[in-house]
Amino acid sequence: MKPIPISGPWITQKEIDYVTDAVKNAWYDNANMYHEKFERAFAAYVGRKHAITLPSCTSALHLALLSLGIGPEDEVIVPDITWIATSAPISYVGATPVFADIDAKSWCLSAQSFANCITSKTRAVIIVDLYGNMPDMEAILKIAKQNQILVIEDAAEAIGSEYKAKKAGRFGEVSTFSFHGSKTITTGEGGMLVTDREEVYQRCLFLRDHGKDFTQNKMFWNTEIAYKYKMSSLQAALGLAQLERIEEIVARKCKIFSWYKKALEGVEGITLNSEESWVKNTYWMVTIILDKRLGIHKENLIRYLNEKKIDARPFFYPLSSLPAYQSQLKASNKVAFSLSPFGVNLPSGMDINQDHVKYIINSVKTALKKL
Numbered sequence: 001m002k003p004i005p006i007s008g009p010w011i012t013q014k015e016i017d018y019v020t021d022a023v024k025n026a027w028y029d030n031a032n033m034y035h036e037k038f039e040r041a042f043a044a045y046v047g048r049k050h051a052i053t054l055p056s057c058t059s060a061l062h063l064a065l066l067s068l069g070i071g072p073e074d075e076v077i078v079p080d081i082t083w084i085a086t087s088a089p090i091s092y093v094g095a096t097p098v099f100a101d102i103d104a105k106s107w108c109l110s111a112q113s114f115a116n117c118i119t120s121k122t123r124a125v126i127i128v129d130l131y132g133n134m135p136d137m138e139a140i141l142k143i144a145k146q147n148q149i150l151v152i153e154d155a156a157e158a159i160g161s162e163y164k165a166k167k168a169g170r171f172g173e174v175s176t177f178s179f180h181g182s183k184t185i186t187t188g189e190g191g192m193l194v195t196d197r198e199e200v201y202q203r204c205l206f207l208r209d210h211g212k213d214f215t216q217n218k219m220f221w222n223t224e225i226a227y228k229y230k231m232s233s234l235q236a237a238l239g240l241a242q243l244e245r246i247e248e249i250v251a252r253k254c255k256i257f258s259w260y261k262k263a264l265e266g267v268e269g270i271t272l273n274s275e276e277s278w279v280k281n282t283y284w285m286v287t288i289i290l291d292k293r294l295g296i297h298k299e300n301l302i303r304y305l306n307e308k309k310i311d312a313r314p315f316f317y318p319l320s321s322l323p324a325y326q327s328q329l330k331a332s333n334k335v336a337f338s339l340s341p342f343g344v345n346l347p348s349g350m351d352i353n354q355d356h357v358k359y360i361i362n363s364v365k366t367a368l369k370k371l
């Protein structure tokens with residue numbers, strides 16, 4: 001049997017055709033044609049005025065913070081459970097990340113903990129649509145508004161998800177997406193920043209192209225030291241093809257989750273990703289949390305599954321517990337610290353089928369007996 005990977009894309013002839021067309025034709029006067037198409041289609045899909053293609057979601061978050069004027073002396077609140085790409089850009093701009101706890105059900109930022117983390121230095125919050133789920137947006141946006149805190153939405157894992165019929169990517173001043181090879185749609189590496197705010201959009205265009213002042217008709221005339229954050233046209237072509245197939249790709253993600261749900265029926269002591277009625281979860285990563293009483297640590301289950309050629313991954317460690325953030329340990333984030341040791345991501349790639357899922361869950365069941 002071939003190993004079952006944790007994640008991976010669904011590439012069809014359409015993607016190959018678009019990339020082939022880009023490599024043949026997206027030069028000279030047409031150098032930007034796929035960027036323009038991809039950005040326009042993406043903004044329309046999410047429901048935002050502007051979209052900017054970028055080399056990664058990390059660079060999108062960096063530009064989001066810069067364009068909102070976040071810098072030294074500022075604190076930015078982030079959930080303690082997320083990929084470090086959410087929080088690292090806070091340090092790039094010289095600001096300080098403050099780690100808030102997550103909600104026990106959604107595993108996303110807890111509104112209550114967010115409120116508790118606010119100080120006179122808090123300028124922004126980055127909310128994360130973890131594993132394709134959505135946080136309690138209404139409560140979080142209300143607290144942010146009352147305290148004049150800017151909101152950035154890291155929707156890297158949640159293209160196609162919805163909160164009360166509003167798409168992921170429509171919350172806050174700026175939202176960001178990732179098209180890394182593991183994500184729901186991919187450009188190999190890549191990202192997108194979306195916003196409704198004209199001045200934020202213009203500022204990001206300026207900052208991502210070495211501070212070239214587009215209002216002056218002068219070549220090689222840089223008015224600030226900035227960055228070079230651009231996506232290639234080959235990647236934009238791939239992204240456009242993927243986006244045009246978004247409905248079937250998201251439907252497939254939901255199907256994969258439904259197989260897991262079925263296979264886990266009647267199994268005691270395992271919690272799957274939550275499915276609140278007001279959220280459309282797109283299940284980027286199918287994730288299980290083992291009941292603490294089973295006494296099985298995630299790393300032991302992962303080792304067992306790896307032996308069975310199943311690539312499983314750990315639920316994120318609390319960021320505040322990582323060596324990268326030494327001295328910022330925040331054990332008072334009780335939910336983050338109590339769930340993380342028992343959470344495991346299961347294979348959620350676009351290429352897996354129902355037989356794989358049955359095999360994976362049978363292996364999990366055996367592990368529960370043996371470990």
Ligand SMILES: *Cc1c(COP(=O)(O)O)cnc(C)c1O
Binds near residue numbers: 083085086189
């Ligand atoms: C993948 C991911 C990112 C980073 O995306 P890149 O495109 O690799 O920079 C950021 N935040 C979250 C929540 C992610 O899952």
